[in-house]
Every structure is written in C-alpha cells, then in structure tokens.
Amino acid sequence: MRPYVIVNVASSIDGKISNEQRIQLRISCEEDLKRVDELRASVDAIMVGIGTILVDNPKLNIKSEELRKKRIGDGLKPNPIKVIVDSKCRIPEDSEVLKGEAIVAVAKIANKERIERISKKAEVVVFGEEKVDLKLLMEYLYGRGIRKLLVEGGGTLISSLISEALVDDIFIYFAPIFIGGSNSPTICDGRSFEKPVEMELVSIKKLGKGILIHLKPKVPLSP
Numbered sequence: 001m002r003p004y005v006i007v008n009v010a011s012s013i014d015g016k017i018s019n020e021q022r023i024q025l026r027i028s029c030e031e032d033l034k035r036v037d038e039l040r041a042s043v044d045a046i047m048v049g050i051g052t053i054l055v056d057n058p059k060l061n062i063k064s065e066e067l068r069k070k071r072i073g074d075g076l077k078p079n080p081i082k083v084i085v086d087s088k089c090r091i092p093e094d095s096e097v098l099k100g101e102a103i104v105a106v107a108k109i110a111n112k113e114r115i116e117r118i119s120k121k122a123e124v125v126v127f128g129e130e131k132v133d134l135k136l137l138m139e140y141l142y143g144r145g146i147r148k149l150l151v152e153g154g155g156t157l158i159s160s161l162i163s164e165a166l167v168d169d170i171f172i173y174f175a176p177i178f179i180g181g182s183n184s185p186t187i188c189d190g191r192s193f194e195k196p197v198e199m200e201l202v203s204i205k206k207l208g209k210g211i212l213i214h215l216k217p218k219v220p221l222s223p
C-alpha cells in the first residue's frame with residue numbers, strides 16, 4: 001500500500017519551472033498560491049527532491065493561519081510532515097524544512113557521518129542502493145500513517161514518480177509567461193520515457209492570469 005500521491009507544480013507556458021540559473025522565480029499568481037495553500041492543508045506530508053531544497057530552501061509550510069488552526073481543530077499537526085528525497089544525504093543542516101517534522105530518505109551510498117548528523121534534526125530512512133527506491137519509500141510512508149502526499153517538485157523527482165506509476169493526480173498551473181532556456185528545469189526532467197506516458201485530462205480552468213490543468217494517469221493505479 002502507498003499514500004494517495006498528488007503532484008503540484010507551477011510552470012511557464014513553455015514548460016519550464018525555473019530558469020537556467022535555477023533561481024526561484026515567481027511563476028504562480030495570488031489565486032494559485034491560495035489554492036496550493038489549501039492543497040497543503042489537506043495532506044499528511046509534502047515531498048520534494050534534494051535539487052529543490054538546495055536551490056530554493058523552501059519552508060513548505062501552510063501560510064494561512066486560519067488553515068493551520070483548522071488542522072489543529074481537526075486533531076492534526078499545524079503543518080504536514082516534510083519528506084526529502086536525497087540519496088547522498090546532501091541536505092544542509094540549516095535547511096528550512098528541517099525546522100519542522102521531516103523525513104529524509106537516503107540511499108545506501110549516503111555518507112554515514114552525514115546520516116548521523118542529519119538524524120539529530122530529522123528521521124533518516126534508507127531505501128535503495130544509489131538512488132532512493134521510491135516504491136519502498138511510499139510503502140514506508142503509508143506504514144507511518146501518511147495517507148495523502150503532495151509532491152511539489154522538482155522535475156527530476158516528478159519524472160521518476162511518473163515512470164514508476166506512483167502518481168494519482170497532477171495539477172499544473174501554467175502562467176502566461178515564457179522562461180526559455182534549453183537547460184531550464186521542466187515539469188518532467190530526467191531521462192525520456194521509452195514511450196510517452198498517456199494521461200487523462202480531467203479539467204482545465206482559468207485561474208488568475210493563467211490556467212490550471214488537472215491530469216490523471218490513463219490507467220487507474222492501484223494503491
């Protein structure tokens with residue numbers, strides 16, 4: 001069994017989620033940020049790849065105090081648990097995500113001293129040899145009580161999750177901007193798939209200045 005997995009990402013109209021310098025860009029609009037905050041408030045955990053942590057150092061907390069209070073009223077922690085996919089345990093000790101409850105998923109190649117150091121700040125789990133084994137990680141997260149997981153990028157992690165059929169919903173906010181750059185990160189990076197992965201278009205709607213599209217895998221995936 002694994003959690004229900006929702007991917008959410010903000011993209012330019014040319015499919016880029018950052019620029020070639022990998023500087024954090026404001027792609028979303030106010031309306032979309034509000035939607036993402038509500039999405040965060042509805043999940044047990046938020047997952048990102050180490051690439052995103054190293055460049056953006058995000059907090060990944062719920063911004064609305066009202067939403068945090070509602071979670072507390074529902075018997076939940078104010079913020080979801082953060083899950084970082086980080087084979088070599090490269091996460092800096094002062095990362096924002098380590099200031100709350102966090103799980104750092106590493107692979108066997110990770111340096112033991114680094115694991116020891118990060119273990120003082122977060123729960124460190126080991127799955128896979130050179131890369132984090134995402135299927136095993138998902139099973140572990142389910143066993144840990146995580147039923148709904150939001151993945152907030154980046155493109156390399158999203159690509160692995162799609163290719164391993166570990167995604168249930170994908171939300172992409174397309175802002176009417178071009179970022180350009182053949183080396184800019186995109187929604188789905190990593191290696192190209194053997195054949196295109198077909199998705200079903202659930203809905204498309206105008207949101208703020210851009211559009212929000214909701215996709216689901218063509219073949220329903222069993223948990």
Ligand SMILES: NC(=O)c1ccc[n+]([C@@H]2O[C@H](COP(=O)([O-])OP(=O)(O)OC[C@H]3O[C@@H](n4cnc5c(N)ncnc54)[C@H](OP(=O)(O)O)[C@@H]3O)[C@@H](O)[C@H]2O)c1
Binds near residue numbers: 025086132
């Ligand atoms: N616009 C948006 O919504 C948005 C959201 C998030 C991020 N971003 C942007 O995306 C960029 C970062 O994306 P990214 O693709 O470089 O990094 P990423 O997807 O955040 O992290 C990828 C890294 O995760 C680690 N990893 C470990 N096991 C893995 C597995 N099984 N599958 C995939 N990855 C695994 C790998 O590094 P190790 O081998 O070292 O572990 C890999 O390089 C940044 O520029 C950021 O600003 C944009």
